[in-house]
Amino acid sequence: KQEVTQIPAALSVPEGENLVLNCSFTDSAIYNLQWFRQDPGKGLTSLLLIQSSQREQTSGRLNASLDKSSGRSTLYIAASQPGDSATYLCASVSRGYNKLIFGAGTRLAVHP
Amino acid sequence: DGGITQSPKYLFRKEGQNVTLSCEQNLNHDAMYWYRQDPGQGLRLIYYSQIVNDFQKGDIAEGYSVSREKKESFPLTVTSAQKNPTAFYLCASSAETSGSLLGTDTQYFGPGTRLTVL
Numbered sequence: 001k002q003e004v005t006q007i008p009a010a011l012s013v014p015e016g017e018n019l020v021l022n023c024s025f026t027d028s029a030i031y032n033l034q035w036f037r038q039d040p041g042k043g044l045t046s047l048l049l050i051q052s053s054q055r056e057q058t059s060g061r062l063n064a065s066l067d068k069s070s071g072r073s074t075l076y077i078a079a080s081q082p083g084d085s086a087t088y089l090c091a092s093v094s095r096g097y098n099k100l101i102f103g104a105g106t107r108l109a110v111h112p
Numbered sequence: 113d114g115g116i117t118q119s120p121k122y123l124f125r126k127e128g129q130n131v132t133l134s135c136e137q138n139l140n141h142d143a144m145y146w147y148r149q150d151p152g153q154g155l156r157l158i159y160y161s162q163i164v165n166d167f168q169k170g171d172i173a174e175g176y177s178v179s180r181e182k183k184e185s186f187p188l189t190v191t192s193a194q195k196n197p198t199a200f201y202l203c204a205s206s207a208e209t210s211g212s213l214l215g216t217d218t219q220y221f222g223p224g225t226r227l228t229v230l
Contacts, residue, residue, distance in 0.1 A: 044155075
């Protein structure tokens with residue numbers, strides 16, 4: 001059974017810092033790994049989708065990497081800003097599971 | 113504007129009452145989903161549909177029901193059989209067609225409905 005874990009559950013950093021959010025998964029036979037952002041009381045917004053054949057994807061200040069062999073993905077945020085404050089969730093779909101499996105998320109606070 | 117809308121934003125349910133949450137999309141997506149989110153937990157799949165007039169149970173379907181009479185609409189009813197319905201409910205859609213593996217395409221989410229039991 002696929003399990004997705006995100007550690008830490010919460011993170012607080014000063015503005016301008018580069019940071020890394022972690023996501024681990026138990027089943028390496030994944031089709032893709034997705035990162036989402038959720039603002040308080042809102043729905044999820046898709047940030048990046050990495051196919052199983054890819055090692056990383058980039059969008060602006062965000063870079064997501066995928067290492068299937070170690071069961072890990074990281075989301076790198078460069079030059080963090082207060083507007084980056086949100087909960088970041090990762091999710092994956094793996095062979096044999098016809099759905100996305102979500103982690104519980106990392107709540108990020110970037111303070112001025 | 114293309115997107116997904118959910119209504120109402122806040123909903124209160126009395127004991128023994130059925131309530132229906134609305135979800136509409138104009139993205140022309142075949143697949144639609146309902147998730148439940150509880151504090152400190154990841155999203156859990158309640159029901160999904162990949163084609164009109166067909167839907168499948170997810171991991172936590174007990175106490176919930178859905179319909180898919182139109183491509184654009186996927187309402188969720190929380191019945192009195194759901195003993196702990198207080199949660200944040202999220203609707204999503206994606207372009208996967210019937211028979212495709214779910215989750216292979218980007219999912220687009222609505223703004224959510226917060227349901228509270230009085």
